[in-house]
Amino acid sequence: MTTNPLTKIFIKSPFDPIVEHAEITKKAIEKLNAAFTLFFERDYSKMEELCKEVIDLETDADNLKAKMREKLPSGIFMPVSRGDILDLINHQDKIADQAENLAQWLLIKETNSIPLKMIEYMKKIMDINVKIAEAYVNAVKEFKDVIETIFMKKEINDVMKYIKTVESLEGEIDRIQFTLRNSFFDFKEIDPVSLYYTTKIIDIISDISDKAEASVHRIRILITKR
Amino acid sequence: MLIWLIIAVLIGLYMAWNIGANDVANSMASAVGAKAITMKQAIIIAGILNFLGAVFVGCHVTETVRKGIVDPSSLGSSNIVIYGALSALLAASLWITIATWKELPVSTTHSIVGGLLGFGLVAGGAINWIKVGEITAAWILSPVFGCALAFVVFSILHHTIFNSKHPIKRCRIVAPIFIGLAFFTIALSFLFKTRLGETLKISEGTAIFYSGTISILAMIGCYFLISKFYSDTFDVKNVESVFKWAQVFTSCYVAFSQGANDVANAIGPVATIYTITKTNEISSCVEVPFFLLVIGGFGIVLGISTWGYKVIDTVGRKITELTNTRGFTIEFSAATIVLIASKMGLPVSTTHAVVGSVVGVGLARGLKAIDLRVIKNIVISWAITIPSAALMTIFIFKMLVVIT
Numbered sequence: 001m002t003t004n005p006l007t008k009i010f011i012k013s014p015f016d017p018i019v020e021h022a023e024i025t026k027k028a029i030e031k032l033n034a035a036f037t038l039f040f041e042r043d044y045s046k047m048e049e050l051c052k053e054v055i056d057l058e059t060d061a062d063n064l065k066a067k068m069r070e071k072l073p074s075g076i077f078m079p080v081s082r083g084d085i086l087d088l089i090n091h092q093d094k095i096a097d098q099a100e101n102l103a104q105w106l107l108i109k110e111t112n113s114i115p116l117k118m119i120e121y122m123k124k125i126m127d128i129n130v131k132i133a134e135a136y137v138n139a140v141k142e143f144k145d146v147i148e149t150i151f152m153k154k155e156i157n158d159v160m161k162y163i164k165t166v167e168s169l170e171g172e173i174d175r176i177q178f179t180l181r182n183s184f185f186d187f188k189e190i191d192p193v194s195l196y197y198t199t200k201i202i203d204i205i206s207d208i209s210d211k212a213e214a215s216v217h218r219i220r221i222l223i224t225k226r
Numbered sequence: 227m228l229i230w231l232i233i234a235v236l237i238g239l240y241m242a243w244n245i246g247a248n249d250v251a252n253s254m255a256s257a258v259g260a261k262a263i264t265m266k267q268a269i270i271i272a273g274i275l276n277f278l279g280a281v282f283v284g285c286h287v288t289e290t291v292r293k294g295i296v297d298p299s300s301l302g303s304s305n306i307v308i309y310g311a312l313s314a315l316l317a318a319s320l321w322i323t324i325a326t327w328k329e330l331p332v333s334t335t336h337s338i339v340g341g342l343l344g345f346g347l348v349a350g351g352a353i354n355w356i357k358v359g360e361i362t363a364a365w366i367l368s369p370v371f372g373c374a375l376a377f378v379v380f381s382i383l384h385h386t387i388f389n390s391k392h393p394i395k396r397c398r399i400v401a402p403i404f405i406g407l408a409f410f411t412i413a414l415s416f417l418f419k420t421r422l423g424e425t426l427k428i429s430e431g432t433a434i435f436y437s438g439t440i441s442i443l444a445m446i447g448c449y450f451l452i453s454k455f456y457s458d459t460f461d462v463k464n465v466e467s468v469f470k471w472a473q474v475f476t477s478c479y480v481a482f483s484q485g486a487n488d489v490a491n492a493i494g495p496v497a498t499i500y501t502i503t504k505t506n507e508i509s510s511c512v513e514v515p516f517f518l519l520v521i522g523g524f525g526i527v528l529g530i531s532t533w534g535y536k537v538i539d540t541v542g543r544k545i546t547e548l549t550n551t552r553g554f555t556i557e558f559s560a561a562t563i564v565l566i567a568s569k570m571g572l573p574v575s576t577t578h579a580v581v582g583s584v585v586g587v588g589l590a591r592g593l594k595a596i597d598l599r600v601i602k603n604i605v606i607s608w609a610i611t612i613p614s615a616a617l618m619t620i621f622i623f624k625m626l627v628v629i630t
Binding site: 001003005009014073 | 247249330333388536541544547548577581584585588592595596600602604
């Protein structure tokens with residue numbers, strides 16, 4: 001249609017889709033938390049609906065991830081390295097993966113197999129995950145601002161603030177997890193299958209925060225590497 | 227004899243049309259994409275300024291294309307010169323048509339110079355290899371200098387305005403300085419060693435003095451305009467809106483410099499034929515007649531208004547993230563380089579100068595994502611265009627000789 005290379009030199013940046021992907025993840029975790037509460041209330045029909053929505057959101061996230069990767073050709077030149085962005089996308093996607101993972105396990109619906117003493121701790125962990133998701137999305141949004149203002153000090157400080165929030169919340173979950181693990185041998189009479197189910201769920205809900213922290217550390221690399 | 231001139235003018239108009247259609251996006255797309263001006267405004271502005279640039283400053287490069295590469299007086303018969311210039315023009319037009327169809331990033335400047343080289347080789351005339359060397363150097367240096375200048379300008383803008391504690395205050399000083407520089411370059415190009423300068427009896431030193439005065443007046447005017455319309459509250463948006471008007475100005479600057487440099491691609495060979503049909507001699511001293519520059523300018527305007535707006539639309543939609551400060555930097559740098567090259571009589575690709583400036587802003591981290599594979603394609607097209615245009619010219623020339 002034209003010989004002008006200006007039609008081809010500008011490409012859509014990945015920074016908007018990365019924010020969108022983070023918001024899908026946050027939505028998934030919020031719905032997951034609601035499903036988690038319903039799991040313990042034994043309201044399985046509503047819980048199933050929510051779990052399906054979480055799984056659908058994870059599929060959306062995967063599709064968006066694939067699209068983002070397509071739009072990052074090897075010749076792309078950004079204010080940050082392409083490898084670092086691909087790495088961030090990779091890590092960020094793992095958060096939603098874990099959310100979907102938990103939804104699948106909840107659908108087994110064996111609430112009775114979870115020791116009563118552990119339930120409050122587990123709910124606490126999931127609540128903190130929602131706070132982490134909120135801080136994470138803010139970190140990603142501020143990261144986008146860092147790029148747009150060409151690494152203005154104020155914007156970098158804003159990102160760091162949210163990164164530290166995610167880190168401290170993840171630390172809280174670590175402490176709760178420590179308490180839970182220490183109490184395992186109090187449940188010697190529980191059957192192994194139930195114990196496995198319980199441990200699996202505890203591991204996954206803790207892992208959500210681990211994956212969020214790992215991802216937010218990738219953002220830190222992006223804003224400080226000059 | 228006249229028939230050859232008419233044919234030449236028609237093909238020249240087609241070349242000019244191509245320039246308007248493909249290249250006008252260089253000047254207007256970013257202003258349209260950033261919604262600083264509407265498409266209609268863009269077409270009118272581009273048309274007028276391309277025309278003015280062609281008519282008032284276009285003679286230098288046209289002279290080079292007319293006789294700077296192949297000296298017509300070194301050739302035996304006037305027929306050979308006519309056939310040769312015609313072949314070069316026709317070959318360049320064909321090559322550009324094929325390239326557009328295949329969507330290759332080909333430059334009109336490179337095509338016509340390639341054609342002229344072919345003409346020189348086949349007609350056994352003297353090719354001014356020194357000039358060719360200068361032109362080749364300009365082809366490599368213009369995007370490189372555009373890149374460097376854009377990098378420097380954007381870094382200055384970024385550090386003095388965005389990173390400072392009083393952005394609007396800084397804006398009031400920095401923006402006028404750049405606009406003043408642009409005025410300086412434009413005024414110089416009108417007055418320094420030009421027909422207009424001679425008519426007004428302005429010597430070279432006086433030209434510099436007048437240009438300097440005009441630019442300082444422009445700077446002061448800008449300072450007051452900005453102070454009047456923009457309060458001191460910092461908001462990134464406010465800075466960007468100051469540059470909205472600066473960007474409209476630099477779009478005009480690019481359109482002007484484009485007219486100055488590109489019209490030669492269409493009119494240079496036509497001028498060669500014209501001087502022969504007029505005088506029946508192969509004179510090497512006749513200047514480019516004004517009316518030919520007008521015809522070239524008109525062709526460019528036609529291209530802009532019939533096809534160019536589509537290209538502006540295509541490019542404009544892809545650069546919606548290009549803010550006014552970025553657009554300003556890219557255009558200021560590209561236009562300055564192209565206008566300087568025009569004054570030196572060197573035909574350069576205005577598009578490649580813009581691409582160089584885009585990369586410069588990207589290197590200064592002002593752009594979120596650019597595709598560097600475009601550069602690879604441009605270099606490849608350089609390698610293909612010269613031999614292709616030259617070979618086509620030789621072929622057409624031989625055919626013309628056989629037919630007549």
